[in-house]
Amino acid sequence: MSEGTMHRSAERDQRHQRSGRGSGGRGARRLLVAAAALPVMLIAAGCSSDSGSGDDAAKESSPTAAAKSATASANEVKAAAYGKLPETCTVLSKKTLEDLVPEGVKSGKPINDGEQDASGDCRWISLDNNGVKGSQYRWLSVSLMLLPSDAARGAGDERAREQYEKKVSEAEAVASAKNVKSEPVTGTGDEATAVRYDLKKKEGTFKQQTIVARVENVVITLDYNGAGLAGEKAPDADDLVKDAKAATKEIVAAVAEANGEGAGAGSGASPSKSASPSKSAAKSDAEDGEPTAKASASASKKKS
The missing domain is CATH 1.20.5 (Single alpha-helices involved in coiled-coils or other helix-helix interfaces)
Incomplete structure (x- = not known):
């Protein structure tokens, strides 16, 4: 190459x-x-x-999703059985009032109307001045509370059960109460309790009966006390609590009737007779639920 x-x-x-x-x-x-x-x-x-x-x-x-979630929760809460309350001053018959507060049948006075169809209170006062024989005093109070179902707070009957238990506890813990006794009350709503005790005051010894009852989503509180003034004998506590129980059963029936149901069991029940006032009208100065010194002094003066 x-x-x-x-x-x-x-x-x-x-x-x-x-x-x-x-x-x-x-x-x-x-x-x-x-x-x-x-x-x-x-x-x-x-x-x-x-x-x-x-x-x-x-x-x-998003708000739309939140609204749907809230609606779903609301649909899961059981609807309340009752949607309204009767007028509290009309839940007891004239016959019942004549037995419990004979001198105060027409003295029914709304104390706290609260919210319409949500709560209400009525009070009756009876003072029977028998001159030298002393006086018999009676005081009656009825309170109603409606607990509706609420998505945030729960079903109405469950809310009512909580209020029922709270009110029973309050009645059992009244200051200065003596000889406190509690007992279940049968045949009255879904559950009921009677709390009994004595309150000693300068005017005399007061025999207090408190009945707390629950019917569906409504709570009923009935307070009934009596006293013998100016030397008059104190009323029999057994008679008073028997009357109070019968009256509470009547109120349960009134609540059911106000919501379109039948009068129900116990609507015809009449309280038993007890040592009770029978003459003079209730005194306005005793509207605090206790006889005043003025009423006691008046009775003592007449007795003397």
């Missing part, structure tokens, strides 16, 4: 080597670019996915 031929062959080999290096370099650069682009695509895809989840979360926390 001549020197010129060898020179030309060497040039061709060099060109082929340069061409190979150049082609390989471009290929490597393409791979690097592609590799660099892949994470960007993955990141973009990830952002797109996160954005979708955020939209779903926003939809779930």
